[in-house]
Amino acid sequence: MSAGTGPAPAGGPTLVRVPVGDPRVAPLLRELGEEYSARYGRDAHAELARYPDEEFTAPHGGVLLLLLERGESVAGGAFRRFDRDTAELKRIWTHSAHRRRGLARRVVAALEREAADRGYRRLYLTTGPRQPEARGLYLAAGYTPLFDTGADPESIGPLPFEKHLPTASRPGKASRL
Structure with a gap:
């Protein structure tokens, strides 16, 4: 999956498409695992590593998006193929130092556009019962x-x-990150 960039709001973070193994993904997933572990009282890191990287890779898998600010990952999220018509949103996360700025909403909107551009007609997700913000x-x-x-x-x-x-108006059209 090649990195692509999207326009940033004036002075805001830049949206990039990255492979799961990109080193800028690790800090977000690490903090996500730590917070989930604290909220649910059990180690959540194994759950975060449950899906193979291929599930987040085109053409049949999904995509992983990051918002970068001054080169630092501040938010991100991904989707994977759930079934022929459905993409499943996964790992929507905003770094704790960057919350309450609308970054997660921006990531979700970008994932929705990407999924629609790939021909998905439905999005599905689950969130935990101790995540009222989500x-x-x-x-x-x-x-x-x-x-x-x-x-x-x-x-x-x-x-x-x-x-x-x-x-999507045309199958296979270029993504509008």
Whole structure:
């Protein structure tokens, strides 16, 4: 997967497409694993390494996007193929020092465009019951909860969401990062 860049808002982070093995991915995944481990009381690093790199690589896999600011990874996320029509969002994350700036929302929007450009018609994701910020992000971004939102999240386990995407106007068109 080649690195591509997208325009940054004036003075904002630059969006790049990177392979999973890119060294700029590791700090975000490390912090993500540490936070998940603290929130859930068990080591989450093995879960983060569960999917082979190929699942995040074109043409049949997904993509991994990073937002870089002054060369530092400040946010990122990925998707992988879930089924023929569905991409699954994974590892949406904002570094703790860069939160409350709309970066995760920007990553999600870029992943949605990329998935639609690749012909996916639906996005699916799960987030944990102890991640109210993620739940709020997906609801604000138009995702439909596939669970009873009035129930105690701890009684549900992973909270599933979906979003139907507009059909790309031309299959195989260039991505608009």
